[in-house]
Amino acid sequence: MNAFISVDMEGLPHIVSGEHLSLGKRLYDEARSIMTECTLAMADELHKGGVNRVIVADSHGPKVNLIPEKMPGYVSIVRGNPRSISMVAGAKGSDVALFLGYHAKPGTPNSTFDHTIDSAVLRTVKLNGEEASEFYINAATLGEQGVPVALVAGDKTLLEDDVSRFAPWAVGVPLKDSLGRYAAISPSMEECLKNIRSGVQKMLADFPKKNNLLKLKTPIELEVHFENTAYAEMASHLPGSEKIGGWGVRYKAKSMEEAYRVTQLLTFVAEGVRSSIM
Numbered sequence: 001m002n003a004f005i006s007v008d009m010e011g012l013p014h015i016v017s018g019e020h021l022s023l024g025k026r027l028y029d030e031a032r033s034i035m036t037e038c039t040l041a042m043a044d045e046l047h048k049g050g051v052n053r054v055i056v057a058d059s060h061g062p063k064v065n066l067i068p069e070k071m072p073g074y075v076s077i078v079r080g081n082p083r084s085i086s087m088v089a090g091a092k093g094s095d096v097a098l099f100l101g102y103h104a105k106p107g108t109p110n111s112t113f114d115h116t117i118d119s120a121v122l123r124t125v126k127l128n129g130e131e132a133s134e135f136y137i138n139a140a141t142l143g144e145q146g147v148p149v150a151l152v153a154g155d156k157t158l159l160e161d162d163v164s165r166f167a168p169w170a171v172g173v174p175l176k177d178s179l180g181r182y183a184a185i186s187p188s189m190e191e192c193l194k195n196i197r198s199g200v201q202k203m204l205a206d207f208p209k210k211n212n213l214l215k216l217k218t219p220i221e222l223e224v225h226f227e228n229t230a231y232a233e234m235a236s237h238l239p240g241s242e243k244i245g246g247w248g249v250r251y252k253a254k255s256m257e258e259a260y261r262v263t264q265l266l267t268f269v270a271e272g273v274r275s276s277i278m
Ligand SMILES: [Zn+2]
Pocket: 008, 009, 010, 059, 060, 061
């Protein structure tokens, strides 16, 4: 059995400050080590439970956060950025997927770093009218590939909101209880690692009978709403896209993978405009 882990940072325990989130920031090393420890606990418990190969997609920011030399022999790491289907690149062919360190979508109250993809340029992403979290985008992309998401570990608000709505079969492991966008109460690392391990055991005991695929109806109507009208203006030059007022662009995608690729494209366009005007 092969397992795929997509690991983000903002839903991990004790990660609450902008100083945690990017290369060179003062708390970045602390965040890398928390991310690596949580990933190791998840991979080790999968391996103990009979999974012989684990692919881990480092899925935050520059996507080179995990400390590679700490990974055991049965783990491969997907590293680097940009990637066309960003957080789930490398998952194809896996038997099961687990999400670690995931967080809630933009506008979720009391939720650390509520955003989807890039809060600097994107206000919201909608799929068939539904405001999408990163969980929703990634689980739907995997659903199209036939890979079930069987465990989500991260911010409690995401588990209570999107995970229970769209993947009620998945085991949820809360790693932090947010008090606001930049504050949370998290169990000790010892407790978090224990909870990740018992979540994996529960998932493996239930697998595969409880699992299901999140599949969206196609074609998918994608809407991307930006933080600046200039981003939408440039994004709307994509053939087949259409402006929605000043802030948004609409695009009809034949598949979830196409919707994801176009979202990535439009995000990078917006980031390009942002850096050109700064
Ligand atoms: Zn992230």
